[in-house]
Amino acid sequence: MPSSVALFALTASRGFGAKVAAALGQPLADHEERLFEDGEHKARPLESVRGRDAYVLQCLHATPDHGVDERLTRMLFMIAALKDAGAARITAIAPYLCYARKDRRTKARDPVTTRYVACLFEALGTDRICVLDVHNIAAYQNAFRIPAEHLEARRLLAAAMAERIGAAPAVVVSPDSGGVKRAEAFRETLAALLSAEVPLAFAEKHRSSGVVSGEALIGDVRDRVAVLIDDLVSTGTTLMRAGRRCREMGAVAVHAAATHGLLVGGAPGLLASEDISSITVTDSVPVPDSLQQNAKLRVVSVAPLVAEAIRRLHSDGSLVELNG
Numbered sequence: 001m002p003s004s005v006a007l008f009a010l011t012a013s014r015g016f017g018a019k020v021a022a023a024l025g026q027p028l029a030d031h032e033e034r035l036f037e038d039g040e041h042k043a044r045p046l047e048s049v050r051g052r053d054a055y056v057l058q059c060l061h062a063t064p065d066h067g068v069d070e071r072l073t074r075m076l077f078m079i080a081a082l083k084d085a086g087a088a089r090i091t092a093i094a095p096y097l098c099y100a101r102k103d104r105r106t107k108a109r110d111p112v113t114t115r116y117v118a119c120l121f122e123a124l125g126t127d128r129i130c131v132l133d134v135h136n137i138a139a140y141q142n143a144f145r146i147p148a149e150h151l152e153a154r155r156l157l158a159a160a161m162a163e164r165i166g167a168a169p170a171v172v173v174s175p176d177s178g179g180v181k182r183a184e185a186f187r188e189t190l191a192a193l194l195s196a197e198v199p200l201a202f203a204e205k206h207r208s209s210g211v212v213s214g215e216a217l218i219g220d221v222r223d224r225v226a227v228l229i230d231d232l233v234s235t236g237t238t239l240m241r242a243g244r245r246c247r248e249m250g251a252v253a254v255h256a257a258a259t260h261g262l263l264v265g266g267a268p269g270l271l272a273s274e275d276i277s278s279i280t281v282t283d284s285v286p287v288p289d290s291l292q293q294n295a296k297l298r299v300v301s302v303a304p305l306v307a308e309a310i311r312r313l314h315s316d317g318s319l320v321e322l323n324g
Contacts, residue, residue: 005314006049006087009057010074012066016095016283016303017057023307029054033074041070043078050086053314057306060098061262061285068098072117076124083125091313092121092129095284095306096232096260100131103139118143130309132284132302133231133259151309152323153282156300157257158189160280161227164255165194171224171251173217174202175242179230186229186257189324201226203242215245222250232260233281236270243275253277260285261299271296 006029009017014028021028030046045054058075062068075092082090102113121129122145130149134140141148161170172190174183180202191198201219226246228239233256243254254277256270261281263270270276271294281287282302291297308322 004052005310006045006047006052006054007057007310008045008054008078008082010043010071010078012063012071012074013057013059015286016059019283019301019303020057020093020307020310023304024310031078041074041077042081043074044081045085048085049082051088053089053091054082054087055091055093055310056082057093057095059096059285060094061096061260062264063286072098072120076120079121079126080124089127090125091310092126093306093310094129095132095302097131097134097140100135100140103136103143112143114139115143118145122146128313130313132282132306135231149309149313149319150323151302151305151319153259153284153300153302153305154186154189155324156282156302156305157229157259157280158186158193160298160300161190161255161257162193164278164280165225165227168252169196169224170194170227171199171201171219171221172227172229173219173221173242173246174200175228175230175238177202177204182231183229186227190227199224203245217242217245217249220249221246224251226251226254228254228256230256230258232262233258233267233270233279234262235265236263236267236273239279240270240273240275243273247275255280257281259302261287261297263288263291267291 008029008031011033032046033043035041056078060071079090099113099117128147132151133153137150172183172187174180187198187200201221204216228242239256246254256279259282278296280298283299284302
């Protein structure tokens, strides 16, 4: 990459940022982050960015050490500092975008938090944002008034699933009706990799006040390997329900795949469930230490994908071709 590109990875995402930088063939740009005794913090570049194309990478998920809001404000303050330091163009790289699930009003006077987050990025001078497999791509693109780029891990996850399935007949299952479009795109990719017909099914799911209900499974999974596909797995409740229903309806195995493995709360139960044969996630969010050695869990890296996206964004290349 040319010296006109400066890639900053904030401390909380330094590990993933280092992998992206290695794939780009350049070191991470140097910066400082300080936490003061009163809980306030600051971030600043330690090298000149004047006239350069700056990229700020931060995964916006919660950890025991850093809450979502702290990660978000650190990223925003770094973007503002780069703007003040004369960066020509600033791109926010948020492989996992926080608050993306709250993209519409489901109750009276509900917030539309995705739009509020977009306003914060725009107000502090972000020229462009790039995320990976956001929950609702249309809501994400409509929330931002700056270019909102979107990457997909579909081909990486489909390749991992093809290895697990082998020559067995397969069916792709969306764990809820809202994910059918995502599942259909994944089905097409998987069918091409397997050179076989792969049907589509979806599970019924209703959520009200945190309570999930619905038992129907639309589609035939009998005597097939079921592949559950979702954008993220948080507590694992949705995937466990869908996996159990697939087994009850005659699936010979159930493999789950999701881009973002938050794996919080009761997620260990997902990996312990006899209904789930395996789960594959990406490294967009670090897997909790307690789960890293679990034999059912496989992690594929999206660092090369993010690196190639940065390379193409800098040279005005096509992300459509990259997503394929």
